[in-house]
Amino acid sequence: MTDAADAIDLRSDTVTRPSDEMRTAARDAAVGDDVYREDPTVNELEARAADLLGYEAALYVPSGTMGNQVAARTHTERGQEVLVERESHVYKWELAGLSQHAGLQARTVDGGPRGAISPAQVRAAHVEADGHRPGTGLLTLENTHNSKGGTALAPETVDAAAEAAHDLGVPVHLDGARLANAAVARDVPLSRLTREVDSTMTCLSKGLGAPVGSVLAGSKPFVEEARRVRKLFGGGMRQAGVIAAPGLAALENVDRLATDHENARRLASGIDEVEGLAAGEPETNIVLVETATPAEQFLERAAEAGVLGVAFDEYLVRFVTHWDVSAEDVDRAVDRIAAL
Numbered sequence: 459m460t461d462a463a464d465a466i467d468l469r470s471d472t473v474t475r476p477s478d479e480m481r482t483a484a485r486d487a488a489v490g491d492d493v494y495r496e497d498p499t500v501n502e503l504e505a506r507a508a509d510l511l512g513y514e515a516a517l518y519v520p521s522g523t524m525g526n527q528v529a530a531r532t533h534t535e536r537g538q539e540v541l542v543e544r545e546s547h548v549y550k551w552e553l554a555g556l557s558q559h560a561g562l563q564a565r566t567v568d569g570g571p572r573g574a575i576s577p578a579q580v581r582a583a584h585v586e587a588d589g590h591r592p593g594t595g596l597l598t599l600e601n602t603h604n605s606k607g608g609t610a611l612a613p614e615t616v617d618a619a620a621e622a623a624h625d626l627g628v629p630v631h632l633d634g635a636r637l638a639n640a641a642v643a644r645d646v647p648l649s650r651l652t653r654e655v656d657s658t659m660t661c662l663s664k665g666l667g668a669p670v671g672s673v674l675a676g677s678k679p680f681v682e683e684a685r686r687v688r689k690l691f692g693g694g695m696r697q698a699g700v701i702a703a704p705g706l707a708a709l710e711n712v713d714r715l716a717t718d719h720e721n722a723r724r725l726a727s728g729i730d731e732v733e734g735l736a737a738g739e740p741e742t743n744i745v746l747v748e749t750a751t752p753a754e755q756f757l758e759r760a761a762e763a764g765v766l767g768v769a770f771d772e773y774l775v776r777f778v779t780h781w782d783v784s785a786e787d788v789d790r791a792v793d794r795i796a797a798l
Contacts, residue, residue: 465764466766466787466790468725468745468767468777468778468783468791471665474664474665474667474780474781475669475782476669477667479707480707483703484701484704486703487702487703489697491696491697492699493696497697497698497699498699499699499700499702499703499706502702503516503518503705503706504518506706507709508673511648511658511673512647512648513652513657513675514676514678515675515678515680515681515682516675516676516681517684518672518673518698518702518705519659519672519673520670520671520672520695521670521672522633523551524688524691524693525659525674526547526598527555528693529631529676530560530596530598530631531559532683533595533629533657534560534562534595536561536562537561537562537592538562538593538595539564539585539593539594539595540556540562540565540595541567541575541580541628542556542565543567543568543569543575545569545573545603545605546573546633547600547605547635548598548600548633549566549598559691562595565583565594571606572609573606573609574603574609574619575599575619577618577619577621577622578622580622580623580626580628581622581626584626584628597623597628598631598633599611599619599630599631599632599633599655601616601634601640602635602636602639604636604744607740607741607745607746607776608639608741608742610644610741610742611651612644613644613651616632616655617654629657631655631656632655632657632658633659634651634658635664636661636664636743637652637658638665638666638715639715639719640742642712642715642716642719642742643742648712656676658674659672659673659674659675660675662705664780665743666708670704670705671704671705673705711781715742718742718779718780719740719741719743721788722742722777722778722779723739723740724788725745725779726740726745727739728789728792728796729745729747732792734749734750735748735795736748743778743780745776745777745778746770746775746776747767747774747775749774749775751773752773753769753772753773753775756798760794760798763795765794765795777791
């Protein structure tokens with residue numbers, strides 16, 4: 459059995475550890491009470507993130523899940539329907555927060571192998587409010603799409619779905635937890651991927667490497683109301699500059715995500731040659747592997763060999779590359795898996 463310290467952790471890009479630069483930034487950060495809007499580091503982070511994402515304003519939140527849930531509550535009225543891709547994170551992995559926090563009823567849409575909702579699907583799923591039906595209050599999109607293997611939706615795909623929703627008077631929220639990965643894969647600025655959506659959440663604590671935090675961006679009135687909802691959800695923070703400062707450093711790490719994508723392709727190619735395993739070519743940093751044996755059983759053996767991943771279905775495993783994993787680590791992971 460491989461020593462735990464030698465394990466190659468491919469469970470998620472959330473396991474990245476902050477760089478020395480980030481640790482120094484946290485130590486030296488100028489701070490103040492953020493609930494009073496007096497933390498200069500948080501204020502700088504929000505301004506820079508808003509500019510990067512192409513919005514008027516942004517709000518620093520502790521997690522991506524909180525950012526998504528704050529957005530849903532801010533955009534809607536209780537009892538309305540929210541259109542979600544049926545494998546989307548906001549629907550599948552956030553503890554039914556849409557119903558618990560915002561009182562929303564989810565209507566799922568099958569986005570196919572890429573998790574892309576089409577304009578025709580938006581129109582077909584839309585419900586007009588009347589004396590019997592609550593009406594559609596929000597459309598959510600996801601880019602990259604986690605459960606579909608990190609697919610990077612094209613800007614035009616996002617635009618088309620958002621425009622269809624807007625034609626029906628429905629706002630659009632983008633779960634862009636790994637939006638920077640999509641931007642690198644599509645070779646476009648982040649703001650190009652958000653151009654037609656009303657709000658976007660993106661994480662600083664995944665491939666960008668910050669230890670904690672996400673940002674939620676939108677118009678100034680939207681962010682003002684979102685700030686109140688963040689407080690309601692327990693997300694009001696005090697001297698948050700010590701965690702926002704690494705987030706500022708993280709914003710400089712977008713371009714290096716190309717290395718993670720290359721490592722993911724390297725990993726998938728190697729695994730695909732192992733008998734009993736099948737991995738397609740990833741678009742970003744997520745590799746989905748079909749296993750001949752049950753995923754949990756495969757992962758137990760892989761962990762004993764020093765490779766960590768997560769089960770995504772009964773015979774499906776997810777591996778995620780990140781900045782703590784080098785090309786040499788990828789090769790060692792493939793060798794260990796092949797030796798099973």
